[in-house]
Amino acid sequence: MIELDHLTKTFGPKTAVNDVTFTVSKGEVLGFLGPNGAGKTTTMRMITGFLAPSAGTARVCGHDVRTNPVRVKSSLGYLPEGAPAWPDMTPDTFLHFAANIRGFSGKDATNRVSAAAEKANLFGVMAQPIGTLSKGYKRRVGLAQALLHDPAVLIMDEPTDGLDPNQKHEVRKLIDAMRGEKAIIVSTHILEEVEAVCSRAVVIAGGRVVADETPAELEARSERHNGVWVGVDGDLATAQALLDSLAEIARVEIDGDRLFCVSRNRGPIANAVSQCLRDNSLNITSLQLERGRLDDVFRAITQGRTAPRAGGANA
Numbered sequence: 001m002i003e004l005d006h007l008t009k010t011f012g013p014k015t016a017v018n019d020v021t022f023t024v025s026k027g028e029v030l031g032f033l034g035p036n037g038a039g040k041t042t043t044m045r046m047i048t049g050f051l052a053p054s055a056g057t058a059r060v061c062g063h064d065v066r067t068n069p070v071r072v073k074s075s076l077g078y079l080p081e082g083a084p085a086w087p088d089m090t091p092d093t094f095l096h097f098a099a100n101i102r103g104f105s106g107k108d109a110t111n112r113v114s115a116a117a118e119k120a121n122l123f124g125v126m127a128q129p130i131g132t133l134s135k136g137y138k139r140r141v142g143l144a145q146a147l148l149h150d151p152a153v154l155i156m157d158e159p160t161d162g163l164d165p166n167q168k169h170e171v172r173k174l175i176d177a178m179r180g181e182k183a184i185i186v187s188t189h190i191l192e193e194v195e196a197v198c199s200r201a202v203v204i205a206g207g208r209v210v211a212d213e214t215p216a217e218l219e220a221r222s223e224r225h226n227g228v229w230v231g232v233d234g235d236l237a238t239a240q241a242l243l244d245s246l247a248e249i250a251r252v253e254i255d256g257d258r259l260f261c262v263s264r265n266r267g268p269i270a271n272a273v274s275q276c277l278r279d280n281s282l283n284i285t286s287l288q289l290e291r292g293r294l295d296d297v298f299r300a301i302t303q304g305r306t307a308p309r310a311g312g313a314n315a
Ligand SMILES: Nc1ncnc2c1ncn2[C@@H]1O[C@H](COP(=O)(O)OP(=O)(O)OP(=O)(O)O)[C@@H](O)[C@H]1O
Pocket: 011, 014, 015, 016, 034, 035, 036, 037, 038, 039, 040, 041, 042, 043
């Protein structure tokens, strides 16, 4: 549904987006990640037809942004960064205005505004000037605008940025509810969002794609993947020395009243840890597996350090 084909954008001497290629299919929620200035917004502006590519292209539902930008715009909903809207308009007038621009009028427009307002949970503020709404409600107005025409493709630039935890939860629930029927791209800095809503993550740094994997695959690149947290009834330093001597353990850290065992090859070590402690008559009070930390992996791959994939291949 969304195809990026060697998409590139230069601003004078600066290459903001550099030869980016990936696809997003129906049913996928793609987390588009990267540090500040990585090229996320520029990429989204090219996909949505707001900026012309310098080279390469993007297609949305088969329509090329270079040759058919109007069909591209009618196939997608776009929530731009910061969800800009006219502050003097109310959500009701703004959404009717957007519906008219999309070609809907009369009863059809009114029905579409109501349906989008319901999805974005806007009832109660429909008659209040947008400039007086909270950040959360402003974002929801932007979301309603993006959903008005029930598009097959949704592109959202940092949809939960600046929202409180309850509002974030609501936006994520809404994305989750729509995931079956649409192809969705969500740009974000928030790694918990990737775990919460995304089926795949593309990481971009310096305008280039540096990873394209599932969130679980990214987590598996963490040095801490398959590590084991263990609590013991007894002297922690003794248990640390015993576990440290196991071949499959790279090192053992004392963290509060527990030990954290780092797996040497990121393979499973829970059985070896518990066997070793039992063999030495140390009682285990807790044992917990670590999946890995996305933020460690994100830092490593966006700073050009290697974060090896499970199985040993490097990034
Ligand atoms: N119109 C422009 N003219 C010149 N440079 C630009 C323009 N728009 C973006 N850039 C530059 O292109 C690079 C990518 O910017 P972009 O806004 O796409 O990054 P981003 O990943 O969305 O960042 P953030 O997370 O901070 O929003 C940055 O170095 C930015 O300064």
